[in-house]
Amino acid sequence: MASSKKPANKKTRAEAGVQGDEVDRFFGLAEAGTTKGREVRAGLATFLTMAYIIFLNPAILSQAGMDFGAVFVATCLAAAVGSALMGLLANYPIALAPGMGLNAYFAYTVVPALGGNWQIALGCVFVSGVLFLALSLTPFREWLINAIPKDLKLGIAAGIGLFLAIIGLQNAGIIQDHPTTLVTLGDFSEPGTLLACVGFLLIVYFYVRRISGALLFGIGAITLLAIFTGQQAPMLHPITPPEIAPTFLQLNIEGALAPALIGVIFTFLLIDILDTAGTLIAVGHQGHLLDEKGRLPRLRRALIADSGATVIGAALGTSTTTSYIESAAGIQEGGRTGLAALVVAMLFVLAIALAPVAKSVPIFATAPALVFVACMMLASLKGVNWDDASDYIPAAVIVIAMPLTFSISTGIGLGFVTHCVVKAAARRFDEFNWAVALIAALFLAMLAFG
Numbered sequence: 001m002a003s004s005k006k007p008a009n010k011k012t013r014a015e016a017g018v019q020g021d022e023v024d025r026f027f028g029l030a031e032a033g034t035t036k037g038r039e040v041r042a043g044l045a046t047f048l049t050m051a052y053i054i055f056l057n058p059a060i061l062s063q064a065g066m067d068f069g070a071v072f073v074a075t076c077l078a079a080a081v082g083s084a085l086m087g088l089l090a091n092y093p094i095a096l097a098p099g100m101g102l103n104a105y106f107a108y109t110v111v112p113a114l115g116g117n118w119q120i121a122l123g124c125v126f127v128s129g130v131l132f133l134a135l136s137l138t139p140f141r142e143w144l145i146n147a148i149p150k151d152l153k154l155g156i157a158a159g160i161g162l163f164l165a166i167i168g169l170q171n172a173g174i175i176q177d178h179p180t181t182l183v184t185l186g187d188f189s190e191p192g193t194l195l196a197c198v199g200f201l202l203i204v205y206f207y208v209r210r211i212s213g214a215l216l217f218g219i220g221a222i223t224l225l226a227i228f229t230g231q232q233a234p235m236l237h238p239i240t241p242p243e244i245a246p247t248f249l250q251l252n253i254e255g256a257l258a259p260a261l262i263g264v265i266f267t268f269l270l271i272d273i274l275d276t277a278g279t280l281i282a283v284g285h286q287g288h289l290l291d292e293k294g295r296l297p298r299l300r301r302a303l304i305a306d307s308g309a310t311v312i313g314a315a316l317g318t319s320t321t322t323s324y325i326e327s328a329a330g331i332q333e334g335g336r337t338g339l340a341a342l343v344v345a346m347l348f349v350l351a352i353a354l355a356p357v358a359k360s361v362p363i364f365a366t367a368p369a370l371v372f373v374a375c376m377m378l379a380s381l382k383g384v385n386w387d388d389a390s391d392y393i394p395a396a397v398i399v400i401a402m403p404l405t406f407s408i409s410t411g412i413g414l415g416f417v418t419h420c421v422v423k424a425a426a427r428r429f430d431e432f433n434w435a436v437a438l439i440a441a442l443f444l445a446m447l448a449f450g
Contacts, residue, residue, distance in 0.1 A: 042335025043343025247317020
């Protein structure tokens with residue numbers, strides 16, 4: 001009885017021999033207030049919301065001349081390795097995979113400029129990852145992210161929420177492009193759109209009723225409804241994994257080191273830094289992982305995992321691998337430790353052989369989860385200092401710019417530039433943040449020369 005009154009820390013549990021196995025102790029499940037079951041559900045929710053990348057990434061990179069099957073395997077392996085590194089090194093429920101936006105820049109801008117030489121483009125990704133890793137091993141990058149003011153961090157969290165919302169609404173068919181107004185209401189006669197709406201309401205119902213696994217159950221229910229109504233064909237047979245040889249170690253590092261490609265490498269590096277910073281801040285805030293100063297503990301380990309994943313991903317044959325904002329779906333399910341990220345890693349490995357099973361989940365089934373998470377992330381705006389225009393205007397610019405430019409990095413860059421201008425205009429130089437000024441200057445340079 002006396003031992004039960006001791007603090008529930010790792011040392012006490014090990015000395016007293018109380019319940020808790022090696023997995024519990026390694027990830028600190030009790031200290032984080034979570035359980036194995038909750039972490040597994042969180043990993044499943046995160047995987048289902050980001051599983052689209054294993055099909056979308058090869059579809060994009062294949063347009064740059066890369067082998068679709070090889071990129072498919074490289075995508076799964078890069079996501080598995082990156083997520084495992086994040087879980088084991090940093091103990092965070094944050095999954096990684098080849099980043100959207102970065103793959104488009106790779107395929108539609110860099111490779112055509114290189115005359116179709118995707119090997120050199122992969123070399124540029126590799127070099128940017130090595131530079132990223134070098135910065136992560138120094139206090140510089142950690143200082144850079146921690147130095148971002150609280151209001152900007154809250155704006156980043158809300159802005160990424162709206163960024164997720166527009167992706168979710170588009171995937172659901174609730175909104176679509178328009179030649180005059182840019183965006184308009186979608187076609188609600190489409191069964192997928194109606195099922196997506198039902199899915200969102202189901203998730204909300206499960207959540208307000210405090211039913212654990214709300215997101216996962218919502219995704220699963222709509223998938224089953226889609227199969228039952230004939231909107232999605234079940235694919236349960238395994239396939240022989242494609243060969244990775246066409247892209248594995250095919251990168252051209254020597255070609256990437258040409259002076260003319262410094263700008264390309266810099267662009268890859270800067271976008272990755274901004275996207276990673278935004279994702280870590282937003283997900284950390286969503287999961288209450290930040291400390292009282294708004295900083296993410298074990299940040300350096302998270303940065304090493306993220307940058308290391310980019311290096312490994314380039315060697316495997318895919319564009320920049322980065323932390324995924326869809327991890328917020330798993331955090332919403334209660335994920336608080338690296339065990340959730342490890343579950344995601346294992347699911348990506350399984351996806352190589354069981355690709356049709358993952359493909360059985362239609363995109364309109366995962367779209368409601370993204371919209372729901374977006375709604376939750378908007379709550380961060382309540383912490384912004386709305387009594388001071390020099391604080392809330394830069395945050396508001398971030399929130400507005402991210403979804404409307406369809407770019408996390410652009411939203412952050414514009415917000416940071418605004419912060420510098422507003423603080424200087426108000427002659428409040430004591431509040432002028434030099435870390436933000438550095439990122440703003442790099443962002444302006446990227447716009448000018450990128």
